[in-house]
Amino acid sequence: MTRTVPRTVPVQTTVLTFRDAAVEPLWRHLDLTVTPGEFLTVLGPNGVGKSTLLGTVLGTRRLTHGTVTTGARTGYIPQQRMADPDLPVRVRDLVGLAIGHGILHNRRPSRSTVDRALDEVGALGLADRRVGTLSGGQQQLVRQAQALAGDPQLLLCDEPLLSLDLRTQRAAVELLDRRRRERRTAVVFVTHNINPVLDVTDRILYLGPRSHVTGTVDEVMRGDVLSDLYGTRVDVARVNGKLVVV
Numbered sequence: 001m002t003r004t005v006p007r008t009v010p011v012q013t014t015v016l017t018f019r020d021a022a023v024e025p026l027w028r029h030l031d032l033t034v035t036p037g038e039f040l041t042v043l044g045p046n047g048v049g050k051s052t053l054l055g056t057v058l059g060t061r062r063l064t065h066g067t068v069t070t071g072a073r074t075g076y077i078p079q080q081r082m083a084d085p086d087l088p089v090r091v092r093d094l095v096g097l098a099i100g101h102g103i104l105h106n107r108r109p110s111r112s113t114v115d116r117a118l119d120e121v122g123a124l125g126l127a128d129r130r131v132g133t134l135s136g137g138q139q140q141l142v143r144q145a146q147a148l149a150g151d152p153q154l155l156l157c158d159e160p161l162l163s164l165d166l167r168t169q170r171a172a173v174e175l176l177d178r179r180r181r182e183r184r185t186a187v188v189f190v191t192h193n194i195n196p197v198l199d200v201t202d203r204i205l206y207l208g209p210r211s212h213v214t215g216t217v218d219e220v221m222r223g224d225v226l227s228d229l230y231g232t233r234v235d236v237a238r239v240n241g242k243l244v245v246v
């Protein structure tokens with residue numbers, strides 16, 4: 001006899017949804033869903049509203065129209081900003097604060113949990129350093145550890161590869177790719193350079209000065225599509241596996 005077992009835990013098919021969303025005058029009519037494990041790369045020129053888009057998910061910027069919905073546990077790697085050189089906080093304590101509920105629940109995360117988060121991004125050796133004394137790239141790694149430490153279901157990354165050397169960039173992208181494959185973390189990745197994430201990008205949201213477009217790399221990174229978006233001729237070429245936009 002076969003029996004149908006009722007599904008008690010609904011399968012989560014969406015971690016983030018924009019419906020006819022706008023932050024005028026930057027962008028409007030944005031309809032977008034992000035699913036678990038998806039890697040969405042957000043591209044567009046300076047000032048077009050990429051960070052603003054992340055801000056609407058985080059609740060720091062308000063939509064002027066439409067809705068944005070997420071119920072996901074969210075991690076955030078902010079755009080690079082140097083910490084105050086005199087900040088009297090050690091890396092291990094800073095990451096500890098991000099993990100759990102350290103302060104809110106009056107429970108300090110164990111040292112091994114914090115160290116695991118630092119080790120995952122290759123920054124364990126920085127654990128006892130004061131944050132303000134770290135280089136830009138080292139601070140960026142600490143921000144990665146903070147964002148990943150809370151085991152996010154949705155990870156918002158604002159140009160997270162800035163200041164990282166090529167090898168460290170590659171390691172960071174591999175880490176995000178592993179996360180989304182193994183833990184189904186959805187990644188929204190704002191960048192000016194798609195090449196480091198070309199192989200892991202499922203979809204692109206390209207915000208242009210006139211409108212926006214979403215689709216796979218092959219659908220979006222085309223001369224005719226980008227020319228339309230910019231209102232001027234744009235060519236896209238592949239050189240040694242990399243995309244060059246001119």
Ligand SMILES: Nc1ncnc2c1ncn2[C@@H]1O[C@H](COP(=O)(O)OP(=O)(O)OP(=O)(O)O)[C@@H](O)[C@H]1O
Pocket residue numbers: 026044045046047048049050051052053
């Ligand atoms: N809190 C804010 N309130 C109002 N306007 C803002 C705020 N933050 C940024 N802006 C403006 O919104 C516009 C878009 O900024 P945003 O940082 O989202 O662009 P971006 O696409 O991420 O740019 P970049 O690639 O240079 O980082 C800019 O003109 C900026 O000055």
